[in-house]
Amino acid sequence: MSADSTDIVIPYKQTGASTLSDGMGMREMQAMAYEHRNAPYLLLKSPPASGKSRALMYLALHKLNQQGCQKAIIAVPERSIGSSFQSTKLTDGGFFYDWHVEGRNNLCGTGEDAGKGKIEAFQRFLDSDDHTLVCTHATFRFAVQEIGDMNRFQDTVIGIDEFHHVSVDEENKLGEVIDRVMAGSNAHIIAMTGSYFRGDGVSILEKEEEDKFETVTYTYYDQLNGYRYLKSIGIGYHFYEGDYLSALDDALDTHKKTIIHIPNVNSSESVGKHEEVDRILDQIGVVGERIGNANINRVTTPDGRSLLVANLVDDTKEARDATVHYLQNITDRDDMDIIIALGMAKEGFDWPWCEHVLTIGYRQSLTEVVQIIGRATRDVEGKKHAQFTNLIAMPEGADDDRKKAVNTLLKAITASLLMEQILAPTIKFKPRSRIKPEQSVPSDTRIIEDNDAPVSTRCADILEGGVTEYIADIAATPGGVKSIGGEPDQANLLREEDIKLVLRRREPDLPDEEVDLLANEIHIGLAAQAEGGLVDGEDLPEDAEIMRPPNEGGHAEQDNMSSSEPSEPSNDATEGQTKAKMVTRYEIENPDTTGQTGDPKRAGEKFMKVGRRFININDVNLDMISHINPFARGEEILSKHLTPERLSRVKDALTMPRNDVTEEEAVILLPRLKEFFEEKGRPPKLDANDPYEQRLARVKQYAEAYAKNKRTSS
Template structure:
């Protein structure tokens, strides 16, 4: 019917009254919502469809579309009077009245902003007016269970006070503030469809890779802009937040960026778009979305919404716009200046470059960040900035890489095909709850996003490998308990182990296909019985009696390390199986005992990212700034201990270490840090 893979997956769940679609930017969520809404209007008895988007520029994604050209039964129609994403105040009386008129009319479809929906619901004050309506919420991460979140309250009122169907869509379900999107009892009502970046790239015809890069500058960012900006690439530049330390004034920044691109020439109509001639003679079209003038900005947005070819735009400079939902398919590079505290925002920004279009094989996200340096407190703030950016990078690596799929055995039906490399969870004797099973089957990337923002994870990213068990036993479980309060302790423990396995697979380079094992691979453990069909692979034993299924043998870490398992070494060529490499040996993922991998730092790659841009000395300073305890040395204490510090230098020929086993040496290290900071401040004053 003309659907892409993700859209077909969502359409299989079209009968669900509450559907949550978690899919990356550019994966086709807008059109998926059209398919779902039309089926509900034509076959499920609903009368109206209301689509709410976070900002007006995204409304164009829901313009009239001939879906029947691809074989679908109906086309998507939208009357001009029901497109409330045009010019005008989203909270104005005109749009609210148009919304109310739509509810009283025979019209079927309406598109508006989140703000218009919120105010319309407040003014109507009767959620039953939404009976027989499908409400689609684009960028659903704007909703929150927090009482102060107005959109969250509106969705709750519609769910509680009407028979409306809800289709929620987001490319980043987690929130940077750690607040749940929905209350657990509300979320449990939603059927979930999850589609990852990896799934998306596999289905693309043209775009085959996404790069994540961090560049660090000293001084002002303009000095590093030439190295970070390639004007031959279709680029969106996001300048720093006006309240950040990087900002020197948004209008001055735009002018300086334009000057670095080339010589500014003629303006295109009323829009804030100029021709800029580069030093090598190329003419570029550069759009300015930072300008405050409403008339020219509306004209610029209108121009960008109606681009139909690659040659109609080259570079867009933006501040708060051109992020989530903004559609410029030819964009291949997003250059973001200054740190972004929200993982959600980073994922949305990356999504601006991930549209699949002919001629674009690679998309790049570059974050230009201030180098951690300067006084101690400033440096700590900069390190925190840096690590949050790295957290986002690690998250993206996680969702871009093939993830481990999990399947509770209690959900394997007779004769069911199980995807290759699926880790079977043995729960026949005590089946897990439906919610736990949904999480296992739906993917754990969103939980990893929250986990990577915890203090324990950040310590690991700074290279503190001693925190490994703390991360698994405390950080992962605390996130799960916060997000999934209704799960049992056993289920929390199970999910924590499987998430840790996913992280460990990333840290060791991912899973290895059975066909790709070296000829002399040392595979630990017994081969579990194949009691289910694996995507067309030959069956060796059919799955007929659930009570007769043996549990696979789990190998303890002691057995693994000592080599006392008595296991045989299996040859390569085991199609359909996935293996994790631990040390020099390989383990079938269905045989992995989590004790085997507890010593792995799942965030080790954080140092790899750092080392690309930081010298070893600076890396050591980053680590110190993150892991050091608060320095409470007073000036009087420093004066008393300074002679002893000098003695230490003389005897040991080195500086005292903060991580020393001797508390006295640790204290001297703090004194040394205090003295250094004191001298820096004194030098700065003089």
Template sequence: MTINIKSVPTVSVAYGRTGASTKANELGMRTMQERAYEKRGEQYLLIKSPPASGKSRALMFIALDKLHNQGVKQAIIVVPEKSIGASFNDEPLSDYGFWADWTVVPKWNLCNAPGGDDGKVGAVGTFLASSDRVLVCTHATFRFAVDKFGVEAFDDRLIAIDEFHHVSANPDNKLGSHLVQFMARDRAHIVAMTGSYFRGDSEAVLTPEDEQKFESVTYTYYEQLNGYEHLKQLDIGYYFYSGSYADDILKVLDPNEKTIVHIPSVNSRESTKDKIKEVEHILFSLGDWEGVDQATGFQLVRTPEGKLLRIADLVTDDVGVRDKVSASLKDPAQKNNRDHVDIIIALGMAKEGFDWIWCEHALTIGYRSSLTEIVQIIGRATRDAPGKTRARFSNLIAEPDVESAKVSDAVNDTLKAIAASLLMEQVLAPRFEFKPKKPQNEATPGFDYGEGGYDPEKCNVGFNEDTGKIEVEIKGLQEPKSEEAKRVCREDLNELIASFVQDKPAIERGLFDQELVPEELTQVRFGKIIKDAYPGADAEDLEAIRQHAMAAFNLVQQAKKAAEEERSGPQLIPGEEDRGPNTAFVDGVRKFLNVKDLDIDLIDRINPFGEAYSIMSKTMSEERLRQIKAIIAGKKVKLSIEEARDLTKRAVQFKQERGRLPSITSQDPWEVKMAEGVAFMQRMKAEAERG
């Protein structure tokens, strides 16, 4: 069957190439590392920063200060797998201006030690009793060591957890439960690092109570990529196909791009259930096989154009061959050799911690259920390298087959792919700072307010090129009161948006319910998600957080829409040929504001999934969309007690503002919805009184 590839949706983000990400200060620290080092005195530190931003070295700086200046006895670096242990090898930091070097006695890098975890756990005990300062081990070794020696054995020591998203608040997660014990004892220092931290992923990483104890350092994707020297554009595409992906994979796989292909899990519907044949099919689609390079184990394939491709197969079941190929990919002598390998085919490998700076295209077949995994895969392509000006991530998804018995699963995958794209748009965009529009407001130093400058008579949009922040004034915006709510509005909006876009009822209704009143999602549904995330917060702070998060989500969508109208194709930020500030995204926000007098009620009246549906409707047939709508409509759930209670609260607020309750006969659909909530609660009360 012929593949018919359509993108749902495609995002193109252009960056300014300021070089700031790689510039070092007098201590040899890049921007992110300097920001983290400023918080080195914190006992609990959470570093949220993209792949390749220098988290490993940031930890070295912090750990050395804790060991030399803060009375910490030892530093224990905990990584998810042995290969990542190499990130913490010796570094001559003094060569770049720091006051000490990072050294690890070889026997204490347990990632390099032979044998299983049993012997390594004993080594941890020996280390704790020694005068040496630094140990590196895997998450597994550390878990077993805590079980054996108890949390008190780690008093007055630094525990640094790399790839922190592996931790979970689930009681069955051993590392997570150990973390809770460490924080309850309050004697160890903890530095947690991750490039992909989503509370909205499958399980919470930390409970809200424990998370409040951490001081966060956030370095955004926008800051990282905008500060590169070479990479200036990142494209993200979600492609739906019918038939077998292997038949026409070359519609998305360009043999001239350095590519990592992640084939589907054998349990996914995209899989043919024979991973070896899938790899062979990809090889033969690319050209004629010419044997194996004996030195590296790479497959050699000649394309019809005559180019010899060097392809690394990490899927093979032959452990010896796979280990040889894996070792060749990690050969430090080849790190800067662009021609060492052309394409890597993997299944469970070449994701987290895998460093191949030349990768231009991360092609993933089949939906990945974890947003964290998607971010990690995209991170493989977002390294900066000479001559590499463009990178892309493509996710190839099987189009829903409404005749299939598993149509519900297929529709769910479609919705999840759209949800992931919406979140990535959010992650890749500049960061928002919202402030209520007030008569006494003035221009904020360092922000450019566009042609004409700051206008006290209207809502303004300012852009700070150095920080990549956008300041937006909104009428009626509620400000957070508590320090924690302020922190959430400053640090956690993307995590909350992740929870929202992964919420099945929200995205189903947002895309396919033609009777939807947007406030049902933006206020009621999102309000519940916020409340569940921060159960201890008061009502005013919860509403302030909800407003800030929804403003961030909907303004990105509206900026994207404005940019689309300027160019063909759905582009978040149109590309620019020259170096310099990239203001297209800001211009999109300003264009939206010029048409509308921005207030929070207007933002709540926008369906946050409207733009995604608009793009989807251009790429799927009308018949297929109609069939999916029918499936979603068949699952429509009536008003719940919790939703009715929330609507009633908003009806009370409506009465306070307008002097009357919402009317069921109003022309305003949101007012009608609030009235329905009041009527529902009245019926429930009457039924309860009747017994």
């Protein structure tokens, strides 16, 4: 039985910019990447369907023809993606060279990826006069291990598609191979990923290796806002009780081109993969003729429509290869209607007409969520809306099972809300020290005033291009999940606990003041999105109350945005704003005719709405938005779309009586605990109404237990 459901719908402007080509045939993202063509190590972060494959062709061809490289090896995660790198006449679009791959050097055909024949073909390629080869990650990894001598990769450019498969984990052999190639040869590395983060939290490369890479980031927002046809994306979730197959009718619209991802066979939602496929087919309609040797059937719906449905779950090698071959050669919208998959049809899978991905069960990796959504975000004529739906079980059962189920539920919602952040970022960041004279800065850019003490290169790189992946980690922390679960006033905990913990774990070499600065800016960006994003100055309401500093520039302090008058400034400067200008008070401009819509004095400015007032994004500081829960929308969604009884289940399952404070969290919050003692003259209480005080009380418990254990052990 289906329970409740909801959608987040994200609209886009359809400017067409991301799909237009320049004089060399390059789209916007490809031209951005090509500007970095001379970098020996390049990391390209760009969403699915943005044209990464062709960008890699442009880069590799320049290195082969202009930079002394003799060979290009392209490694993809699975065979079906190899077709993205087939021979292409780039000169037709105005480029200098064509991309050509000899048939013998396309190792993504049938056969085992680690088979002896493919390893021998790889070695033959290195010994030949051929210039380009395409293979799977597995073939590349086994071939490098077989060859042993990294000198064989001198003057070679290696492109790694879906680079998030690489990690420093000792079990990750692909990461080890990349490290060996970089250390033992002068090979150029071009790494590409459609994900901004890994789902397991493990770094992709060792820090000293990652620092060698130049990074190009092209966001989902840049891409989707620049599409011609796709106007909006919906991110939704349906909650069901009992058997998910009984709720499928409410989530599946057979009029839409759909990929259905059934649950992992080891998950609680699974009832047996082959049985699930059969029951899904029966729900779609009456199964008819099979198409050749492939696992593709015509299915007649109850209203008489004939649909082509592909089964990628079947394990039979011959049938699966025939099905993959059919799907790789689709050229028309009517060639396929529904695909049922288990481990396939995710990253790199290209079916442009797909408009709905229905995913059953929680996906533990947020990377996987991003990749799945990417299957529906291709821009194609006739497709105005793309939809991602996650069908999730309602929490039920014994205490431990219920807690696990609710945690799963909330993480799924976290992932969905996170996707809204990734798909529609509202604020860009740029240090003043990186703005060149006469350089034009977009109005949605928040300028960090660091001329007097410039931030480090790493900090500046994060501000300009890497904030999104930190938001990903923050959203998956306990504080992020609790915020979505409806625990009030989580803003302080998120700033002090989660954001800084993530930053310090991922960036151990950054000084504390830069960690504080980044935490502040990330939190402001999250709060802006939670409040509905930025408003163009020319679109302000006629009666808008605009908060502004009495002097030009800078960040100002404001304690209570709900009062009718600006409050007196705090005596304590907000931590982490040593890199930003500060002013001591705000003035309120109550416009009559001067603040009307279209006022030229406001054109080109971006404002954040806080309460009833509007503030230029360059004038916002953390004190002003600290009461905003960045993930409050999760609570709103749960409250609105779950019955009181079901919502009670969710909230009850969040109660964790054990002390879950970590040592890292205690180190961060101990100074706050001391401040609390000094200010209140008493210790914090576990039964306080303020969750922040409750948390400090748990930190106190942790510190006392830690000290006691120390004394006992000594």
